[in-house]
Amino acid sequence: MRLTFTTLLRVAAVVLLLAFLFFPRAFAPLFAPLTQYGAPPIYDQGNLLQLALAQLATVCCAAAASTLVAVGLGVLVTRPAGAQFLPLSRTLVNIGQTFPPVAVLAVTVPLVGFGEKPTLIALFAYGLLPIFENTLTGLRSCPPGVLEAAHGMGMSARQRLLQVELPLAMPLILEGIRLSLVINVGTATIGSTVAAKGLGEVIIAGLLSNNTAFILQGGLVTGLMAILLYDLLAAVERRVCRTAHLE
Amino acid sequence: MITLEELSKQYGNTTVVDRVSLTVERNSIMVIVGTSGSGKSTLLRMINRLVEPSGGRVLLDGADTRAEAAHLLRRRIGYAIQGHGLFPHRTVAENIATVPRLLKWDERRIHARVEELLREFQLDPQAYAAAYPHQLSGGQQQRVGVARALAAEPGVLLMDEPFGALDPIIRDKAQEDLLAIQRRFGTTIVLVTHDMDEAFRLGDQVAVMSEGRLLQCDRPAVLLTRPADPFVARLTGLADRALRLLSLTTAGEAALPGSCEGPAVPASASLREALSELLWRGAASVAVTGADGAPCGHLTLAAIIARGRP
Numbered sequence: 001m002r003l004t005f006t007t008l009l010r011v012a013a014v015v016l017l018l019a020f021l022f023f024p025r026a027f028a029p030l031f032a033p034l035t036q037y038g039a040p041p042i043y044d045q046g047n048l049l050q051l052a053l054a055q056l057a058t059v060c061c062a063a064a065a066s067t068l069v070a071v072g073l074g075v076l077v078t079r080p081a082g083a084q085f086l087p088l089s090r091t092l093v094n095i096g097q098t099f100p101p102v103a104v105l106a107v108t109v110p111l112v113g114f115g116e117k118p119t120l121i122a123l124f125a126y127g128l129l130p131i132f133e134n135t136l137t138g139l140r141s142c143p144p145g146v147l148e149a150a151h152g153m154g155m156s157a158r159q160r161l162l163q164v165e166l167p168l169a170m171p172l173i174l175e176g177i178r179l180s181l182v183i184n185v186g187t188a189t190i191g192s193t194v195a196a197k198g199l200g201e202v203i204i205a206g207l208l209s210n211n212t213a214f215i216l217q218g219g220l221v222t223g224l225m226a227i228l229l230y231d232l233l234a235a236v237e238r239r240v241c242r243t244a245h246l247e
Numbered sequence: 248m249i250t251l252e253e254l255s256k257q258y259g260n261t262t263v264v265d266r267v268s269l270t271v272e273r274n275s276i277m278v279i280v281g282t283s284g285s286g287k288s289t290l291l292r293m294i295n296r297l298v299e300p301s302g303g304r305v306l307l308d309g310a311d312t313r314a315e316a317a318h319l320l321r322r323r324i325g326y327a328i329q330g331h332g333l334f335p336h337r338t339v340a341e342n343i344a345t346v347p348r349l350l351k352w353d354e355r356r357i358h359a360r361v362e363e364l365l366r367e368f369q370l371d372p373q374a375y376a377a378a379y380p381h382q383l384s385g386g387q388q389q390r391v392g393v394a395r396a397l398a399a400e401p402g403v404l405l406m407d408e409p410f411g412a413l414d415p416i417i418r419d420k421a422q423e424d425l426l427a428i429q430r431r432f433g434t435t436i437v438l439v440t441h442d443m444d445e446a447f448r449l450g451d452q453v454a455v456m457s458e459g460r461l462l463q464c465d466r467p468a469v470l471l472t473r474p475a476d477p478f479v480a481r482l483t484g485l486a487d488r489a490l491r492l493l494s495l496t497t498a499g500e501a502a503l504p505g506s507c508e509g510p511a512v513p514a515s516a517s518l519r520e521a522l523s524e525l526l527w528r529g530a531a532s533v534a535v536t537g538a539d540g541a542p543c544g545h546l547t548l549a550a551i552i553a554r555g556r557p
Contacts, residue, residue, distance in 0.1 A: 149332030
């Protein structure tokens with residue numbers, strides 16, 4: 001591996017994030033100037049590592065559900081039998097994106113109660129659009145000659161989908177999943193308003209007690225996680241493209 | 248043997264193929280020519296049911312092609328298209344193995360068949376089996392496309408303008424290879440093209456289509472000398488029909504006994520090439536040499552001229 005400036009930066013970011021999550025107290029002198037009247041400089045009402053992991057778990061669960069539904073819908077509307085559902089699917093997915101996640105929380109809490117569930121629903125709906133649109137583009141941009149050949153050689157519709165269309169669309173589908181995940185890492189912090197475990201707790205605690213250090217900690221850890229996740233998934237995508245020779 | 252009986256295709260009120268009846272003899276090459284929009288591709292695609300006919304039927308060795316599921320039928324029929332349509336995410340070997348895999352051949356047999364085909368198409372298995380399509384030249388990609396179509400040893404091979412995207416030199420080689428392969432495997436080939444030179448070179452029979460109808464289906468020489476329709480005459484080229492006719496006979500076939508001094512042409516060259524040689528040299532006669540380079544006859548200008556008339 002070439003040790004470029006960007007890889008160095010990434011390694012530094014990983015080290016910084018892990019150091020902060022495992023040994024937050026060591027960073028107390030750094031955050032102390034941001035506090036007033038002797039307030040604690042490091043969040044002390046919960047374990048930062050556990051909160052970060054809980055948030056990551058919520059985001060991943062929501063992304064898995066979004067992927068299943070969005071890819072499924074994308075496949076459905078690109079089949080001759082499902083083409084009529086394209087406008088409907090697009091509308092649904094667009095509503096998921098335009099309806100603010102906070103509003104989704106407000107609507108779903110009375111239905112499913114406080115905790116992780118409303119957050120999962122909000123993130124699921126919010127993350128559908130990029131995956132759906134990318135799946136659609138990926139499936140539609142398969143070279144017509146390749147599909148014609150697959151058809152002419154006697155592949156069944158299912159074989160064409162699994163052996164030709166989805167593999168060729170995979171780089172774009174993965175890109176959609178990456179976008180959706182990264183958006184939702186940030187969005188997930190609002191889940192703390194309805195008692196979902198996550199770094200939003202730290203930010204809210206900071207807002208309530210007027211403690212800038214807390215707000216900054218919650219925000220920085222969330223931001224670092226999003227950036228690193230983005231890089232990690234981009235690397236996975238490049239690897240998939242390379243092994244599948246789809247550059 | 249392929250028999251088309253009153254085959255038709257309508258899209259709404261538009262008739263794309265209009266009651267075409269045609270017989271393709273076993274082990275022969277049938278070339279379908281026509282302008283774009285003549286229905287020739289649709290006709291071809293009805294043979295393997297990529298397009299379902301609106302009327303009429305297709306018999307493959309006497310059996311109606313509708314007797315089995317379309318995708319199973321297609322696995323028995325080779326199919327090669329313009330621009331090859333190779334799977335970009337699969338290696339050359341995997342591409343060629345596509346239909347044998349669909350037919351669930353065992354891996355050893357598939358491997359042996361892939362190697363055989365690669366050698367047949369002058370592609371070293373060591374160098375090319377694990378390569379990806381984008382690493383090959385246009386001519387190599389096209390050969391892999393044809394090899395893939397022949398992988399499961401189909402009795403029938405359908406080709407839709409297979410050489411359309413190749414430059415003239417590679418196309419010439421590809422046509423030569425196809426003729427050699429056809430002789431070796433005895434495959435029945437139906438090929439669609441708009442290139443008349445290609446049709447005359449490859450076709451045992453040439454079928455001319457226009458506006459969905461079959462105008463004439465005959466041996467190339469008959470098409471030139473006795474066109475059934477003014478359109479056929481126009482398509483086969485009024486201006487150079489004599490030269491086309493000459494290109495159908497080889498120097499070896501037309502050679503007169505005895506040899507002569509001066510320029511020579513190989514027996515495998517066409518009379519058109521022999522004539523060109525005579526004109527170029529300003530000579531009145533040319534020697535004909537066999538495959539071993541020894542003279543086996545000669546041709547005179549008068550003898551060639553006699554062959555260029557109906």
